[in-house]
Amino acid sequence: MGLETEARSCGVVAVILRGEQFLVIRRSQHVRAPGMHCFPGGAIEPGETEENALRRELMEELAVEAQPVRRIWESVTPWNVALAWWLAELPVDAEPQPNPLEVEAFHWLSAGEIRALPNLLASNEEFLDAWERGQPDRPTSGSAD
Numbered sequence: 001m002g003l004e005t006e007a008r009s010c011g012v013v014a015v016i017l018r019g020e021q022f023l024v025i026r027r028s029q030h031v032r033a034p035g036m037h038c039f040p041g042g043a044i045e046p047g048e049t050e051e052n053a054l055r056r057e058l059m060e061e062l063a064v065e066a067q068p069v070r071r072i073w074e075s076v077t078p079w080n081v082a083l084a085w086w087l088a089e090l091p092v093d094a095e096p097q098p099n100p101l102e103v104e105a106f107h108w109l110s111a112g113e114i115r116a117l118p119n120l121l122a123s124n125e126e127f128l129d130a131w132e133r134g135q136p137d138r139p140t141s142g143s144a145d
Helices: 005-006 052-060 111-115 122-133
Strands: 009-018 023-025 040-041 068-075 081-089 103-109
Touching: 009 052, 009 122, 023 111, 040 052, 052 068, 052 081, 052 103, 068 122, 103 111, 111 122
Parallel strands: 009 081
Antiparallel strands: 009 023, 009 040, 023 103, 068 081
8 A cells, every 4th residue: 555545535425316316415514514515425434344434424424224235436535535436225214314413404306406506515516427427337227216
């Protein structure tokens, strides 16, 4: 491992769909990037797998048990955080409950509605660009509905 790799922070992002709508959160005022809209996720802790980080973050942020399906994309933020974007599923009867220390609100929105949100994190816009170009490995029909 080179120094650059060791110094880089790593995070995981959950891409959860219901039909054509994505699960998006508005970050609380108590976390980094307060009030920003983004897909749920967060830092990967030392020794933690991406899948376990995704499960933990969704439980901490929204009190839901997410099931990671597969890694679909990756990016690096301007501040050198490597993000692993994972397609994930929630149980059909799951009702997210925002943790007010981390999340102000959640929404189910189309890509166009997400783009219209104020304060959207740049990495999320880049993901949507790639999604619309068909670059991320999208779910097959019925796998994330």
